Every structure is written in C-alpha cells, then in structure tokens.
Amino acid sequence: MSEQTADHRSLIDAILANCRRSTLPYQRAHRDDAFGTAFWFNDLVSEDDDSETYVQYLVTAGALTRYDLAEIRLRAELSDTPMSANALMMPRFQEGWIPLGDTGVSVLPAGVLHALARRKKWAWATDEITDGIAAKAEDIALLGDGPVPAYVLGHDVGPDRTQREQAVVVGEIVRRDDGEGFVWGGPVPRGCAGAPVFVGLHLAERSFKLMCLGVLLPGEGEDETACHPVAGFDHIRTAVRDLLRRPAADSDAATPAPARWWRRRK
Numbered sequence: 489m490s491e492q493t494a495d496h497r498s499l500i501d502a503i504l505a506n507c508r509r510s511t512l513p514y515q516r517a518h519r520d521d522a523f524g525t526a527f528w529f530n531d532l533v534s535e536d537d538d539s540e541t542y543v544q545y546l547v548t549a550g551a552l553t554r555y556d557l558a559e560i561r562l563r564a565e566l567s568d569t570p571m572s573a574n575a576l577m578m579p580r581f582q583e584g585w586i587p588l589g590d591t592g593v594s595v596l597p598a599g600v601l602h603a604l605a606r607r608k609k610w611a612w613a614t615d616e617i618t619d620g621i622a623a624k625a626e627d628i629a630l631l632g633d634g635p636v637p638a639y640v641l642g643h644d645v646g647p648d649r650t651q652r653e654q655a656v657v658v659g660e661i662v663r664r665d666d667g668e669g670f671v672w673g674g675p676v677p678r679g680c681a682g683a684p685v686f687v688g689l690h691l692a693e694r695s696f697k698l699m700c701l702g703v704l705l706p707g708e709g710e711d712e713t714a715c716h717p718v719a720g721f722d723h724i725r726t727a728v729r730d731l732l733r734r735p736a737a738d739s740d741a742a743t744p745a746p747a748r749w750w751r752r753r754k
Contacts, residue, residue, distance in 0.1 A: 491656055499639060500658075510564055513643030519558040526547060529617045546595065547594075547724070552706065554582050557580060558578040559578075560576040562667050568613045570616045573582040573608070578600075588723075589730075621699060621700045623700060623720060624721070628701070631670075635660040638661040639656050639685070640672070640676065640683050640704050641656055644678065660672075661673065669718060669720055672717075680718070685701045687699055689695055702718050
C-alpha cells in the first residue's frame, strides 16, 4: 500500500468513526429532483470550567431547501430504539430553514426534528459536527493554495432513487483565485450537494487533525463533473452566531424556529 493510499484510508476511517451518523439524505417528496444531503452541527455557545452549552442545527445548501414537502430518508443506526418508518415527511419544509447570509448555506434549528421523532415514539442517536471538528479561520489559513486531498460524506441517489446509500467521495479542494473560499475538484455523485467536506491537517510525522472544512454547494452545471463551491465553516460559524443576536438586534427579523439547547458536563 502506498503512503498516499494509507493516508486516504486513515482519513476515511476517521471520518466514519467520528461522523458516520451525522448525515441525512433528503429530497423533494414524490419528485425525481432536488436530492441533497444535510448534516447535524453542534454550535458551542459557551464554555466554563464545569460545562459546555450547545445549540444544534441541521445544515445544508440553501438552494436545495426551496420547496414545500420533503422526505428525509432514515436508517436504523440513527436511533437506539426501533423506528416506525424508513422516512420522515416534512411539510412546509422551506419555511423552517434560515439562510446564512451570502454563504449559500441554510440551517434548520434541530428542535423541529427532535419533535418529529418524539411524535413517532423514538429518539435520534446521531454524531454531530462539533466545535472541535468544524474548521476555524486559523485552520483554514494553514491550507495551501494548491490542490489538497478532500472528502465528502454524502448520500448518492442510486439507480432506483430510493436507497440513498452513504458514501465517502474522494477528491480535492483548491483555493479560489481571489483567496475567498474553495472549489471542489472531482466528480460528485448526484445527491451529495449540501454534505460536509473534510480535510486532514498534517501534524508531526504521520499524524493529522480531522477537520470539517465546510459545506459542498450545488455545482455550476448539470453533470457530476460540474464545479462545486465549498462554503467554509469560518463564515458559517460567524453567521450561525449572528442568529442568536438577530431578534434583539433587528426587531423586523423573524425569530428563528425552536433550537435544541443543552448543557454538557465536562
């Protein structure tokens, strides 16, 4: 096995070990279009000596949320108790999503999804992209301008449009000419837009730090080789924090949908 292949394998193993249950495939219900991948994100709001306080969101590409009725595909590993169906139907889908400025990303406060599960008599068991994995500005600054190996954890559509199997798609990211953000290089299976993009920051010797760079946005074109921008978590994180200040700062702005808050003891 070559050194490059070993590095790919190590990063893929780390992604699946830490984030396998973070993604959800969704689509416009009863239609053969608007397939996407969303993922769970825990925003660290505050931290003290004894505990950490989080707000939880679902994150995806905003362009893939603009319809009324959505179907979220489920898999058994996302609950510790039996699910009553293999999909959730979400009416008024577009109304719950909050656009994050000009990032191309939208978030759904996770209280909506937890309420849906409770009505079905089960509870989510997920992995989340956390503050420790989501890229910070200083992490992104360490990435070079040239191609960097990268990985998308998304859900392919598949030939029969129902399976939505999870896959790690291997490619690379390149910094834009203006230095603002990145572009994905390589094919992207249909259904993977909106998914998290990962890279490995190399540390001493053969060790690395797994980092979620951001969100894969829909491609500028129709086929799998279309150019896909990547919205970085440095901008996403700032925009999410602004949501918590929005009602007080702007009386005309709508109050976000119910969030999922909790405090975790260290």
